Amino acid sequence: MITPTLQHYLVVSGLLFCLGLLGVLARRNLLVVYMSLELMLNAANLALVAFSHFNNQLNGQVMVFFIITVAAAEVAVGLALIVAIYRKRQTAHVEDLSSLKF
Amino acid sequence: MSPLTSIVLTPLITALVVLLIPGNYRFVLRLVAIAGTAVTAALATRLFFLFQPGGGLQFDHQVPWLNHAVFSLSYHVGADGLNIGLILAAALVGFAAVGVSWDIERQPTLYYFLLLLIIGGALGAFASLDLFFFYFFNELALVPTFLMIGLWGRGPEKNYAAFKITIYLTLGAMIALVGLILVYAQTQTLDVVKLRALIATAPLPSGIQAVAFPCLLFGFGTLVGLWPFHSWAPLGYASAPTATAMMHAGILKKAGLLALLRVALPIMPEGVAKWMPVLLVLGLGNLLYCGFVAMRQRNLNLLLGNSSLAHMGFCFLGIASVSVIGVTGTVLVMVSHALLAALSFAVSGWFHRHAGTLELNRFGGVLARVPFFGTVLIAALMAGCGVPGFANFAGEVTVMFGAWKQFPWFVMAAAWGGLVIGGVYMLRAIREMLHGELNPEFAALREFPHSEPLPEPLPNIGLGAQVVTWLTWVLNSALGGGIWRGWRRLPYVVLLASLLLFGFAPGILTERIRPDAEELVKLATNRVPTTAVAPATEPK
């Protein structure tokens, strides 16, 4: 077992990113898709913090701060939207959103 | 303002004026449009006779348009032997086209606007010496054509025809544009004069010529109706309203040919050497294939459309010969066919409107009922099969002479065969329509059949304007209504007269064409090996 280095953290973050991507692609529930997106953003956060630590630059952490803020805003809007859709259609599934297919 | 610019701008300005006139002032619309084109025609005629044969480039007018380190273009018009005749023909046909459109009732504002746009565009294209503006003006006609076929066209297939003609023309134009841009990217200019000067010292690299020449050839060829990219033409003409068909078959097609003469031949001698045999074969295709197809037509318009394609075969033949006589003949055919095609479609349009059909076998013996239009039709068809006395004869014979020396015997045989085929279907059309038993269906056919309804009085626009209103109404009633409608023959007469004039005195044209044709052929056959130098001026 070796002392974790930058690569270790980055690999974890990369795998987390891919997990999130998998969720976005494979899951059909809007809320879960959304959670997967959060996972992807978090992966980026981890990478930034790791870089910040190993490169001794705080800038990355500031960036994480921004990302968290943006994610929170995105979630707020997204959940409001999902609620609005649910009120209209009683569904929260990607497949059911098909009024725009031709 | 230079005379050429004023010729180009007159119809365009008229178009804008027309756009400001409301649709219910129909009479004013017509008058303005006719006046505008009449002025254009007059100016063009004056210019034609002011033109000094052998005087090189005249009436030159250049305005910088885009002055940029890399992109530089300028508005440049001028007249030489190659285009002066076409400018005249375009102006005359434009006048005639507006003249025969008197009967348009639906959305007249839009109609005249679009028609004038086409006319202005055609004149601009002919006059342009900058190839960008040539393209620019030529493409002005594209959408108006589409709209006119759709809105005022005829026949069940007009929708299909409108799309087909537009898409074919766009495709051709885009391919040609690619060729042009290829040249432009290489030389930083599209000015014909500058190009020639540039080429004299630094020919285009072979690689460029090898790509650009076929682009130009097939691109512009499609615009002309080169076989086998021609199938849009007959259908389009048959479906288009009379004026559009006149402009297209008569005038716009020639723009493609003019472009070939202007750009393809003089600046790409290598391309010429490589591709002229191909053009020859395809030109023969036009002559023979389209001729045969024309022979099978039962509809006058389709027949005329295909025959006009067959005529283009002569033009291609003349270009492919790359000889002074051939090129001179080509230009001669271009001018005369412009007039002829316009005349044919004008008169067939008249028959369509008044007889309600153009099916050849339904007609018969109508010459007696409508002597004037019958005669005009005979004249047009005769001219179409190359009867001496009409300008076409002169042109086609000249092309034959030009081709004689260049091509093997079977080419001549084929061309001759094309003429014979033309004779066959033209004469048969005359026989079926005008001679023989009168189909009782057309017993009531008259030159000016029903007295057309009097136009509604103009709205009362105030006390002082009452008199004007009243006068206008009287004039309108007189011209459109029926007191004397003989003037409505004027468009046909103009076209026929000029056809005859150039037929009996082709020298008027040839003396103007010949010096430039010589120059052109000299450049086209100037096959200096270019592989050694690749003197592209790099953009800064």
Next chain:
Amino acid sequence: MNLSLFQSEIAVVLLGLGVLLADLWLPSEARNKLGYAAAAGLVAIFLYGFRGLLIDPVHVSVFPIGGSKFGMFIQDGLAVYFKQFFLLAAAIVLLMSVEYSSRFTAGISEFYSLTLFALLGMLFAASSNDFVMMFVSLELITITFVVLNSFQRNRMASLEAGVKYLIIGALASAFMVFGIALVFGSAGTTNFEEVRALQKTLAANPVFLVGLLLVTVGLGFKIAAVPFQIWAPDVYQGSPAPATAFLAVGSKAAGIVLLMRVLFGAVPMLTSHATKLLIVVAAITILYGALCAIPQRNIKRLMGYSSIANAGFLLLGVAAAPHEGLTATLYYLTGYLFTVLAAFLVIAVVLRETESEDISVLHGLGHRSPYLALALTLSMVSLAGVPPLAGFFGKFLLLRSVMAAGTLDSSYYLLVAVAVVGVVLSIYYYLGIIRAIYWGGTNPDKSVLRFGITTKVALAICIAGMLYAGVLPHFLVQTASNAVGSSLHPEPVTAQTSAAR
């Protein structure tokens, strides 16, 4: 920090907040008029900004904000050019939304202020000189557009458009954020100029390259380039017309300017090696957009596919790169602004009257309102690339720049061929709309379409713009060229050229 640099941004923020607050005190009938006020404000800012454009066209200035050597906000020729672009677009969109406001059930003044905030994001995007700045301004645009797109809450389609835009937008953000993280980690900086200074060493760093790739993926979503285009048709169709218009013009242009900044401001050397990729993307985008647009019957969906195709054309200039290509892209974008906004102004008026969005609602438009019919026709003609309108000259310039690049790499010729095919295909569907206007069929509704004077004026501006750009392009081309020349640093290709020969 030099506040005078942010004049227009500050003005826009204040305008947005003002509109939001004014809503509290104004009676509900008068709220509609806030759109006029906002548009007037934008026009004022626009005219004021013109000064800078005219007086000092090659003005380059990098103003550091805070400690870094180069600031994250840059006010150069390109930024000024795009700011003017965005301001004009937003002003017209505001006028459009006033006309369309009867379709909103609630919150018209919020619509105006959100439009202004989206504009703010675009203004900052134009001035971004840092990946962080880019991310933040893009997010502002994205989230604002989510709300704008789903503004018609009573229509399912609008909500769906919002949700799709949100999910895909968030996915793009995630890609971009991860990319930025990798870029930051491998370069040690997020500043474009500092990255440029390091690009030689970074070019061999796989982490940096992957990061850059992910960032461009994020931008690709923004401009709807294949394969990141899936959202465009649905979102264009579902969103309210003014939002769609702004999306088509503003958001796309923001993506383009950022793409330019990244590709040519941060990593010009890498870009000059990656042209093949850009060529492929541009070609597929053009073809995809054009082919999918053909069978469409829904106008807005058709415009969605058309916008994909146009994204491809915009990429054409980026792929052809250096100076001329980008100049052409800028010019094309400006023409596109007038053209698309004219189209949507008409569409907004027409759709306001009816629930359907099928092309057949255009039937009889020639009679119902000749002015609208003419405007829509002109806009379609311009989109199709037919003279004398802006679209034609834009395509001419683009093709020319691609062709000029063709002397370096013959795959550019393939791109030209694709572009030609794209234009010919597009003729079909654009003319299909013209046909619908004039002779496509009869519309049971024969009433004369009424619309306000401001729409008339906005349309007149758009038509004038199309004609001006098409007939007298000198000023625009010169300005665009100055903007590009003063701002970006395309790697000089001459060295590469001589090597290739």
Next chain:
Amino acid sequence: MDFIRYLDPTVQFMLFSAVKIVLVFAVAMTGVAYAVLVERKVSAWIQDRVGPNRAAPFFVHYLPVVGPFLTKLGIFQPMADGLKFILKEDFTPSYVRKIYFWIAPAISCVPALMTLAVIPFGSTLGNANNPMVIADLNVGILYTFGIVSLGVYGIVLAGYASNSKYPFLGGIRSSAQMISYEIAMGMSVVSVFLVVGDLNLSKVVAYQSGGIHEWLIFKQPLAFFIFLVSAFAETNRLPFDLPESETELVGGYHTEYSSMKFALFFLGEYAAMIGASAMMVTLFLGGWTPIWGGAPASSLLVGLSHIVWFLAKLGFFMVLFIWVRWMLPRFRYDQLMNLGWRRFIPLALVNIIITAGLIALTHK
């Protein structure tokens, strides 16, 4: 005890930490138990009743004088309660979502206890290297907020897992309520940290160590008020006990719970009260410092007195919590939200701005 000195510093640290954790846990647990008793006694007193006065182990009865007194005092009641909770049948309804039903009570009480980790409950016990705080984090307050914010999961999951109407409504209400008041609470604290200049709670206490006049309750009364009211909302205490309001939701989220699981919720609630009180003591009432102020203790005795001070202040707040419960009527849900969003958040913002402005003006 000398052997400790020779240990490795890490082990030493871990050892001390373990001891502190155990102690704090024990005190907190006892506190919870007796808080319940206090609650019952106080309520009885307010309602003019006697309150718990019977339960006692059999032997107490035989004690002379003290025995009956102790019994009357009810100090054995908590034991009886605890015993009952343990021995009662643990009933799990069939329709619940099993896993969540089981973990929800645990989730609700763990975070409440974890907040105590960063509270400095005393200065030192004579050794300056061993402060009376389990974890002296430099982002202490953020840690508490983070942990407190997790407490809501217990309630939400309980509501969700119960799969029946009232718990569900309780869960929904609680999540909205807790998120809303967390904002007001957080914002009110910002001004405190503007004044102090650090997020570390020990530093906050150190700032206030000058005596009662240095306490932040006097410097930031508005912040204190907002924090206090928000604390009531965060702990779901009356007048903000909407999630469990017996009269409308028959107990809300814990309607379906019984026995030990119910006890955990109970424990969680009182632990949260203790945590909130400890926070208020630390932030506004000078923490462990006596009213006349004082430096960290240098001897064991002084150190113990500091802990007593802390506990006394804590007790004050506990009584306040209980007292308020029987004094004020329950708010309506919309009133609650209104108060949070439209009064407290703007007020807290204004407070931040004013504080920042004052600091900017007075700052050298």
Next chain:
Amino acid sequence: MPTLPDLLFYALAGFTLLFGFLCVANPFSRNPVTSAMFLVLTIISMAGLFVLLQAFFLAAVQVLVYAGAVMVLFLFVIMLLDIKEEERRRLNKAALGIGGVAVLAIAGLLVRALVQATPLASAAGQRAEGSTKPLGRLLFTEYLLPFEILSVLLLVAMVGVILLSKKEMK
């Protein structure tokens, strides 16, 4: 000899990935609540990783904002909508397959690049601790402009949420 932080890293990284996996592709349950809860756990484990990386402030913010607010909102919405359908639906096998392949490809690309990452040479020596003060200083000086833009973004989000969730007006 592994030290405590090293062990912690492996444990937390393992937890992060495991919980992350269970969040997006839980083989036992497709209940959104389960996903949400595992996401909370992922986030908390990540906060642990942040602590290991000396980013204390961010670790706290991560828990506070993500776990404490964002995920509660998620739960709130899931409960409000009472979404149960997911459990009944079959997973789209094709989508899963294609998605899986795509993701594997991307994962391969990413990991291959990421294992080559090295800390910057200039980084040696000093030590940047993620305590609040330097972070705040950076935020309000160098990053002031994006910070201000974010404030507009939050305003937009607020306006948007209110608009979207307001009761229909007559």
